[in-house]
Amino acid sequence: MTFPPDLSAQMTEWRHAFHRMPELGFDLPRTSARVADLLRGFGLKVHTGIGQSGVVGILQKGNGTRTIAIRADMDALPITEQNGFAHRSEVPGQMHACGHDGHTTMALGAAKALAEAGDLSGRIVFLFQPNEEHGQGAAAMIADGVFDRFDVEAVYGMHNIPGMPVGHFATRAGPITASEALFEITVEARGGHAALPHMGADAITIGAEIVGTLQTIVSRKLDPAQNGVVSVTGFETDGKRNVLPGRATLTGDARALTPEVNARIETAMRRIVDGICAAHDVSGHVAYHTIFRPTINAPQPVATATAAAQAIGAPMDSACPPKLFSEDFAEMAATRPGCFVLMGNGTEGPHARPLHSADYDFNDAALAHGAAFWVAVARAELGA
Helix, strand or coil: CCCCHHHHHHHHHHHHHHHHCCCECCECHHHHHHHHHHHHHHCCEEEEEECCCEEEEEEEECCCCCEEEEEEECCCECCCCCCCCCCCCCCCCCECCCCHHHHHHHHHHHHHHHHCCCCECEEEEEEEECCCCCCCHHHHHHHCCHHHHCCCCEEEEEEEECCCCCCCEECCCEEEECEEEEEEEEEECCEEECCCHHHCECHHHHHHHHHHHHCHHHHHCCCCCCCEEEEEEEEEECCECCEECCEEEEEEEEEECCHHHHHHHHHHHHHHHHHHHHHCCCEEEEEEEEEECCEEECHHHHHHHHHHHHHCCCCEECCCCCECCCCCHHHHHCCCCEEEEEEECCCCHHHCCCCCCCCCCCCHHHHHHHHHHHHHHHHHHHEC
């Protein structure tokens, strides 16, 4: 893989600037303005305010009529950074703990390189998306007509993976990341005196029974060949010293790689809660909200991504195991044929720390690899 050294140095500067000034959700005034200014400087036609604060850069090369899109996310996380390097976050309680600063920078580097290239014929739409972390930015850009306005035929996205070697890529046809559903289970019992449990109905005991039985959804109610996760992450009651609680609220998170498995999890959860509550003569309620759908890669873009990696001499696992984290790119891949790619962030130090960790950092050594990969995808799709 080769990439202009001067552009690699520029990308490092851009990435560090984004990292120092992280912004959240849709509230990305500095980030969006900087991205738009850079794209204009490369000669791209720029549209702002797409999906509230998204930025779109249009690069037309030659007379080709085919259009592809390359998407990068821009938002950070409400985490206090614990790194000590010079480019650490300068915004209290906010940091780029997921590498979106790197994703944005790699797409910018590719835009600059492709703007200067002469071997393409077609249109590349660079999508810089807000609010990926809450799963709202992609839908907002789609609702603003980003695919229809610019005649996008295929869309590509990428995420760094700590622990994978730099310069390595992975993808797969079919499901590559999971759906995420948030649930809240409420048990309305009768409470009572801690010394007289037979005269009331203890919401803690009933809630604990629900927690244990929920673990049978994956182990006993799903096909063992299908993936799923059900995690109870909160348990709150109104109990006091010597007072049995009359109300318990369980909250949690469920993951699945297909809509069908997600539906099975929800159905099983409702049956479990209804059955246990009926057995104890109390009432129960389940609120189940799917906030991310699974990301489903289409075969042809996956083949293109695999060819792009081969073109730059990068290792590519084109049949990698799916991941159980969720990704807002799923909305785009459900609207147009798409391919979501995983890219190595390194195996040591802050580059190998888990995503969303306070001591994580995107690896500057990966910037040139990612940008070169995007250039190769564009050439594979739009080569003159």
